[in-house]
Each structure stands twice: as structure tokens, then as C-alpha cells.
Amino acid sequence: xxxxxxxxxxxxxxxxxxxxxxxxPISGHTALYWYRQSLGQGLEFLIxxxxxxxxxxxxxxxxxxxxxxxxxxxxxxxxxxxxxxxSAVYLCAxxxxxxxxxxxxxxxxxxxxxx
Amino acid sequence: GENVxxxxxxxxxxxxxxxxxxxxxxDSASNYFPWYKQELGKRPQLIIDIRxxxxxxxxxxxxxxxxxxAKHFSLHxxxxxxxxSAVYFCAxxxEAGTALIFGKGxxxxxxx
Numbered sequence: 106x107x108x109x110x111x112x113x114x115x116x117x118x119x120x121x122x123x124x125x126x127x128x129x130p131i132s133g134h135t136a137l138y139w140y141r142q143s144l145g146q147g148l149e150f151l152i153x154x155x156x157x158x159x160x161x162x163x164x165x166x167x168x169x170x171x172x173x174x175x176x177x178x179x180x181x182x183x184x185x186x187x188x189x190x191x192s193a194v195y196l197c198a199x200x201x202x203x204x205x206x207x208x209x210x211x212x213x214x215x216x217x218x219x220x
Numbered sequence: 221g222e223n224v225x226x227x228x229x230x231x232x233x234x235x236x237x238x239x240x241x242x243x244x245x246x247d248s249a250s251n252y253f254p255w256y257k258q259e260l261g262k263r264p265q266l267i268i269d270i271r272x273x274x275x276x277x278x279x280x281x282x283x284x285x286x287x288x289x290a291k292h293f294s295l296h297x298x299x300x301x302x303x304x305s306a307v308y309f310c311a312x313x314x315e316a317g318t319a320l321i322f323g324k325g326x327x328x329x330x331x332x
Binding site: 155161163196 | 252266314
């Protein structure tokens, strides 16, 4: 596709369940980012992948959060044992190239609601 | 780590007026400063960006200025239109250049 694609667009789950969120970056983009946006707030960085390099996980809020990127393309963000405070919009972005910050292009996000 | 402050949190202007949003950052190593526009329920859209080797950049009605010494940068929108109404976010790259640190956003309302 032409843009960053995320699925599902909405996810409602019960507290304590695990969830998986998917991101398909723009074709050819080597860098992929996950952010979290709580209601009325700015975006909070979670994790960064660049090619085959070790990811920057410095933004993950707890060990319940993990992410992987297989084959340098699609990424999955997993939240285990979800809590109500995990409710937010999870946004994925991608950018081209390495060697410094590049313009990031965002997907539409996954709206996660924990009951 | 990097911290980005953004002001004002809300801004109301009349159509045709100018709007200015200001951001400050803490990490002098930051070298990339984008601005995003987010309409309700939609994805953030990059509208303009500036790198630390440039003091000003303009694209039609939008301009961004950067003062590296003072560690602040501003978004200027001239001749505002109702379709400019949205939440605007500034951001700065972190020291490693691996992520963007965002301000909390400015809700701009342009009334006709």
C-alpha cells in the first residue's frame, strides 16, 4: 500500500488479556516506530527498529510490552496482561534510510480499550 | 533525556489572522524538529520540518523558525483558514536520533 497500515483499527478487550497490534510500514522504509497517544495527550515514544539493528526499547513502559519486526518489514506490538491504563491509541510510523532523523509517516493507529 | 514544552495549549483566531505556536526543547544535541497536524480521529500529518543547520523554513502559508541558542522553535501560520483547525504537535529528535519527543499539542480553532 501507499501508506503505513495498522490493524486492527479498534480493539476492545478485558483487563488481563493479551493483545497484538500490527503495523505494515511503507514499502522500502527501513525504520519503524511505535508511539502511544493517550486521550488529549501528545505522542509517547515506545520502540524503534532500524533494519537488522537491535531495537531501541527505551520507551517501553513496562515488561508487559514487547515488539518484534520480522523480515525487516511488518511489526507486531504485544501487550500482555493488559491494564486499564493501557487504553490509548497506538500509532506506528515509518521512515526511510538511516544515519539520522528522517520524516516519519504515521498510520491511522489502533484504538485500544481495556474494560 | 529530551523534554519538549509547547505553548499555548489552545489558540483561537479569526479567519485571515496569523497563528503562532511555540516550543522549547532541553537537549542541545537534538537536530531535527518536525511539526505535525492532527485532525480529530485521524493520523498525525507532517506539515513542515527543520534541521538544526537552518534558521527558518517556509512552505506557502506555513513557516518554522529555529533558535538553537535559546533552544526554541516556532510554527507560524499566516492567513488562517477554517480548515487549519486541528491539533498541532511539535517534536524534537532524541539524542540518539532514534525517536521523536513530542509536545503536548496545541488545539487551533479558526473561526470564520
